[in-house]
Amino acid sequence: MTYGLKPLGREQLWMWLMLVPTMIGLAFGTIGSLLATLGLSFFNWDLITPPVWAGLSNYTALFQNKDYIEAFVNTLKFSALYVPAVVGISLVLAVMLNRKLRGVEVFRTVYFLPTVTSAVATALVWNMIYGKDTGILNWILEGAGLPPICWLCTDHAMMSVVIVNVWGAIGEGMIIFLAGLTAIPRDYYEASALDGASSLQQFFTVTVPLITPSIFFQTLISAINAFQAYDYIYMLTRRGQGDSTVPVAVYSIYRNAFHFFRMGGASAQAIQLAVLVAIFMGIMFWWERHYVVYE
Amino acid sequence: MTRSYQKHLVDMLLYAVLILGALSMLGPFLWMISVSFREPAAQFSRNIIPHPFTLQPYVDLFQSLPNHAFAYLTFNSFKLSILTVIGQVLTCAMAAFVFAVVKFKGRDLLFALLLATLVIPTQVSLIPNFIIFKYLHLIGTQWPLILPAFWGGAFGTFLLRQYFLTIPRDLIDAARMDGASLFDIFWRVYLPLSKPAVAALSIFVFKDAWNDLLHPLVYLPTDMQKTTLTVGLAFFQQQLQMGGKFTVLMAGAFLSIVPLLIIFFIAQRQFIEGIALSGVRR
Numbered sequence: 001m002t003y004g005l006k007p008l009g010r011e012q013l014w015m016w017l018m019l020v021p022t023m024i025g026l027a028f029g030t031i032g033s034l035l036a037t038l039g040l041s042f043f044n045w046d047l048i049t050p051p052v053w054a055g056l057s058n059y060t061a062l063f064q065n066k067d068y069i070e071a072f073v074n075t076l077k078f079s080a081l082y083v084p085a086v087v088g089i090s091l092v093l094a095v096m097l098n099r100k101l102r103g104v105e106v107f108r109t110v111y112f113l114p115t116v117t118s119a120v121a122t123a124l125v126w127n128m129i130y131g132k133d134t135g136i137l138n139w140i141l142e143g144a145g146l147p148p149i150c151w152l153c154t155d156h157a158m159m160s161v162v163i164v165n166v167w168g169a170i171g172e173g174m175i176i177f178l179a180g181l182t183a184i185p186r187d188y189y190e191a192s193a194l195d196g197a198s199s200l201q202q203f204f205t206v207t208v209p210l211i212t213p214s215i216f217f218q219t220l221i222s223a224i225n226a227f228q229a230y231d232y233i234y235m236l237t238r239r240g241q242g243d244s245t246v247p248v249a250v251y252s253i254y255r256n257a258f259h260f261f262r263m264g265g266a267s268a269q270a271i272q273l274a275v276l277v278a279i280f281m282g283i284m285f286w287w288e289r290h291y292v293v294y295e
Numbered sequence: 296m297t298r299s300y301q302k303h304l305v306d307m308l309l310y311a312v313l314i315l316g317a318l319s320m321l322g323p324f325l326w327m328i329s330v331s332f333r334e335p336a337a338q339f340s341r342n343i344i345p346h347p348f349t350l351q352p353y354v355d356l357f358q359s360l361p362n363h364a365f366a367y368l369t370f371n372s373f374k375l376s377i378l379t380v381i382g383q384v385l386t387c388a389m390a391a392f393v394f395a396v397v398k399f400k401g402r403d404l405l406f407a408l409l410l411a412t413l414v415i416p417t418q419v420s421l422i423p424n425f426i427i428f429k430y431l432h433l434i435g436t437q438w439p440l441i442l443p444a445f446w447g448g449a450f451g452t453f454l455l456r457q458y459f460l461t462i463p464r465d466l467i468d469a470a471r472m473d474g475a476s477l478f479d480i481f482w483r484v485y486l487p488l489s490k491p492a493v494a495a496l497s498i499f500v501f502k503d504a505w506n507d508l509l510h511p512l513v514y515l516p517t518d519m520q521k522t523t524l525t526v527g528l529a530f531f532q533q534q535l536q537m538g539g540k541f542t543v544l545m546a547g548a549f550l551s552i553v554p555l556l557i558i559f560f561i562a563q564r565q566f567i568e569g570i571a572l573s574g575v576r577r
Contacts, residue, residue, distance in 0.1 A: 004398025005467060011477040018393050018481070021386035022409065025446030028427065030412035033420035040422065047429065093316070096309055109563065110317045113324065116559045116566070118506035120525040121548040124532060125327040128541060134339040136326065167320070172570055179571035199305070228416050231508050235529060253418050258513055263422060270418045277416055 034274070041267035051264075058268035068269065071252040074158070075273075078248060079226035081162045082169075086222045087215065089166065090173025095207060097174070098181045108174070115171035123235030126164050127152075130236070157237050157245045164232045169225065173218050180214030181207070212292040220284050227277055230254075249273055331545040338541045352546035360531065364519035365547065368527035372505055373554075375440050375523060379504040380497045382444030387451030387496065388489075392481045394452065395459035396467065406456075413449045417509070425513060437521065439514040444504075451496050454569065458492035459485055495569035498562055502555060524551045 007015045026032065041058050045051035062068055093111060097104050114122060129136050130151035138148040151160040188206050197205060208215075230250050237245040244251050249269065257266035330338060331352050332345040340346075356365050393399075394406050428439040462485060470480050486493070508525040515522040517530055528547055535544045559566060 004402075005396050005477070005480075007397055007399065007477055014477050015393055015397050015399065018389035018478070019405075021445055022390040022447035022452065025386075025443070025448065026409065026412065028424070029420055029443055029446055030415050030449075031408070033423040034415055036423035036426075037419050040426075047426070096313060101306065101309070107313050107317055108567075110320050112567070113559075114320060116502060116555050117324075117552040118508075118525055118555070120506070120508055120528050121327075121552045122323055124528060124544055124548040125323045125330075127532075127536075128330065128545075129323060129326065131339075136322075136341075139341060167323075171320075175567050175570045224414060224416075228418065231506075234508065235532070250418055254509075254513075257422050257425070263426070267422055270416070270422060273416050274419050277414060281414060 037267045037270050040263055041271050043264045045263040046261045047263060048261075054264055058264045059272075061265065062268060062272060067247070068249075068252055071247045071249050072272075074246055075227060075249040075276075077158060078162060078165075078229060078246075079223060081158075082165055082226045082229070083219060083222045085162070085166045086169045086173050087218050090170040090218065091177050091211070091215065093170060093174045094177030094181055095203060098178055108178075111174055112171035114168045119168060119231035120235055122168065123164065123232050126232075127236060130160055152236060152245065154245050161233055161236055161246050164236065165226075165229055168232065169222065173222070176218050176221075177211065177214050180211045184210045216284065216288050216292050220281065223280055223284075224277060227273060227280075327545050327549050330542055331549050333542050335540065335542055338539070352540075352542040353550070355540070355543045356546045356550070359543070360519075362519065364527065364531075365550075367520045368522065368524045369550075371437070371522060372524040372551075375437060375511075376501050376504040378441050379444040380500045382441070383448060383451050383500045384493055384497055386445055386447040388455050388486060388493070389481065390447050390452045391455035391459055392485055395456045396480070396485070397477070409449050409452060413453075421509075421513065428514065434514060435516045435521075437515065440510055451500065454496055455489065455492055458489050462488055491565065491568070494562065495565040498558060498566055499569050501558065505555060 040051075042054055042056070043051040044054045044058070097107055097111075128134070132138065132148060132150050135151070137151065141148055149156055151157070184207065188210070189202060192202050192206050228250055229248065233244060233246055233248060233251065239245065243255070250273070253266050253269045253273070256262045256269065325343065329343045329345055332348050332350070333340065334347060334349055334351070337346065357363070390409075394402065424439070424443070425434070428434055431438075433439055466484055466488075467480055470484050475483065506525065507523070508529065511523045511526045512529075515526065517526070519527055519530070528544075528551060531547065532544060535541070
């Protein structure tokens with residue numbers, strides 16, 4: 001980037017004034033808070049009595065706290081189920097909708113709808129759908145002669161929560177993939193058709209390799225969302241005292257910070273989550289360098 | 296001949312899969328609407344057509360929740376979402392303009408730093424921000440939701456900068472000839488020319504603010520006159536389910552998504568372009 005306007009005289013001041021809000025955001029909202037959270041994680045502080053130096057004890061406590069280990073494992077489980085489902089389903093959906101079919105626009109709109117509407121509102125109806133005696137899903141099972149499932153009880157809650165989160169996310173993934181698909185030149189498909197490739201073969205030999213940038217992007221976004229998934233889980237599984245049937249890491253952080261006011265412990269958890277995101281991104285970027293093809 | 300026959304078969308199969316998928320996407324919305332027009336006695340009926348059909352749940356929503364709670368919640372959601380849009384569009388556009396147009400030392404580094412913040416989890420900033428707002432005695436007021444809207448953001452700045460970069464540079468030179476200042480060029484040339492991008496960003500920001508659960512939950516008291524629709528609905532969920540009033544709850548849920556549905560159907564293109572734009576690297 002070599003172009004650019006040189007600010008003249010007093011414009012230098014104007015230029016920085018226009019950047020002031022963003023600078024405040026960096027200082028208080030993002031970079032500053034990251035450092036502050038890191039700092040807080042070395043103290044014990046309940047916001048009432050003065051903070052007490054805690055060294056690394058908040059971190060070592062993480063590995064001994066059974067509840068937190070459970071929450072952390074749940075986050076990993078949730079992500080392992082959610083990310084492949086979102087990426088896979090939305091890719092297949094985009095491929096199906098990326099052709100001249102009558103009514104394609106209608107389908108795109110319908111699949112996109114849950115992305116627009118709030119998780120809170122749709123979770124309210126999902127809660128009814130998952131009802132044990134009065135829910136639609138169990139009526140369908142009953143109709144098929146199968147025993148009813150207690151969708152939101154401990155045994156099945158993880159699966160149920162993943163289903164709703166995937167339902168709410170594939171619309172956005174579909175759009176990302178459709179944008180990527182339209183960029184693939186038609187000739188590639190024509191050439192492989194001349195070689196006698198079937199649609200399925202074309203999908204794996206032309207589409208997938210050429211859409212790796214979108215797959216990369218969507219996997220990254222889905223994973224970041226998965227590590228922070230909250231709204232549906234809160235709405236579908238919450239119990240008293242900020243507890244949940246599917247406690248995930250984020251849940252544990254809020255509970256510690258805003259129910260029990262353990263600022264240090266919650267900060268250590270938040271930092272651990274940030275490290276998890278960073279490690280995952282590191283792996284993804286390594287993968288990108290080796291496998292993602294940019295034209 | 297066989298080839299076209301095969302193609303028809305594939306199309307049929309495709310339609311079948313797509314329709315089945317579409318039903319599972321739409322189903323929850325249809326059920327929500329259906330239940331919201333039912334008598335309490337029929338709330339668990341398996342018939343999707345409400346019989347008898349009634350508007351009573353909507354009347355109850357406004358009349359039987361204490362102190363006009365639903366009207367307040369709706370007003371607060373609108374107020375906070377609109378303020379967030381104004382703050383984000385204004386501050387992100389200013390920064391995006393500087394990053395796209397002005398050349399200064401450290402620009403690329405600063406921009407890279409801003410972009411890096413995209414991946415900092417919300418939870419990380421929430422704790423220190425809560426502490427700051429607590430010391431400013433602002434917890435329990437709406438300020439912790441309004442102020443951060445006015446300190447820019449990586450997503451909006453990135454999106455608008457991408458658009459600003461496509462505006463021909465000759466326009467700057469022409470404006471310069473006419474003696475326009477830096478801010479004039481931003482306000483009179485770039486902003487008016489960027490309506491599609493500004494529209495896309497506004498819709499996104501509105502949607503996120505309207506649907507936000509976490510921040511109002513942390514910062515606002517569970518006082519129905521001060522909090523937003525999302526928190527209000529979550530609060531009434533327990534109360535109304537306990538009282539067996541699923542019809543009223545569904546009426547509330549449906550009304551709370553109507554504004555977004557309207558915006559979505561009017562501005563579907565901007566919505567979808569915005570997402571596609573965010574997914575385009577370089």
